[in-house]
Amino acid sequence: MEWKQMPLGPLQTNAYILINTKKEAVIFDPGGExxxxxxxxxxxxxxxxxxxxxHAHFDHIGAVDEVRDEWSIDVYLHDNEKDWLSDGTKNGSSFFMSGQTITARPAEQLITEEGTLQIGDFTFSVFETPGHSPGSISFYHKETNTVFSGDALFAGSIGRTDLPGGSQEVLLQNIHDKLLELPENTQVACGHGPVTSIGKEMDSNPFLSGF
Structure with a gap:
């Protein structure tokens, strides 16, 4: 399997397309376009x-309905944000998009706990990593040695925690307890910016030093 990074939408949020040998794909966070x-x-x-x-912030969901409808596929989202897709106040678009509201229909599949998620030939370990938002989750794909971390962990930084439901203490604890427990050579496919690795962030991320 392989994946492609594709920045999309108003904030150039990284969508990722994970592709298997049958040319089937799982799409992470289609933010627009x-x-x-x-x-x-x-x-x-x-x-x-x-x-x-x-998670369901506006910059990660802008193309959800257009892609879902084109391919007749389900959307997966954590239950803690089940009503965010249809609510511009909760997903942030009402505040950050100058009067434009970005919404989508509710997700067909709600994730309620950590564990294994199987979708066809794709197998993920799901980690609850709130702190940036209450329903933030990270998807670890062992076959490609990649964790799709959304806005939890970035190259040299972490997700902002000043939005509704955010907590820096909670986010740092989840990064430490869950993401940093992955193999150090695990690729971190971040929601914004370049791809990094768990080992690199352990060594040089200023937010994680001494935690």
Whole structure:
């Protein structure tokens, strides 16, 4: 399997397309530009089987309905944010988008606990990593040695915690207890910016030093 990073939407949020040998794919956080994403998938002859959301902030969900409808696939989201997709106040678009509200229909599949998530040939370990938002989750894909961390952990930084439901203490504890327990060579596919690794962040991330 392999994956592609594709910055999309108003804040150039990183969408990731994880592709298996049958050219099926799981899409993480399609933040916008749904027509362009669908067009690319069609040209590559890739068939999505699901959309996985690390959380439901507006910059991660802008293309959810357009992609979901094009391929008739389910959206997965943590239960703690089940009503955020349809609420511009909760997903933040009402505050940050100058009057434009970004919404989507509710998710078909709600994740309620940590554990193994199987979607066709794709297997993930799901970690609850709130702190940036109350329903933030990270998806670890052992086969590609990658954790799709959303806005929990970045290269040299962590997710902002000044939004509703945020807590720096909770976020740092979850990063320490869950993400930093992964193998040090695990790739961290972040919600914004470049890909990093667990080992690199353990060694050099100023937010994690001494925690």
């Amino acid at each position: 749904g027509a362009s994403l669908n067009d690319w998938l069609q040209k590559q002859q890739i068939t999505p089987v699901a959309i996985l959301l690390t």
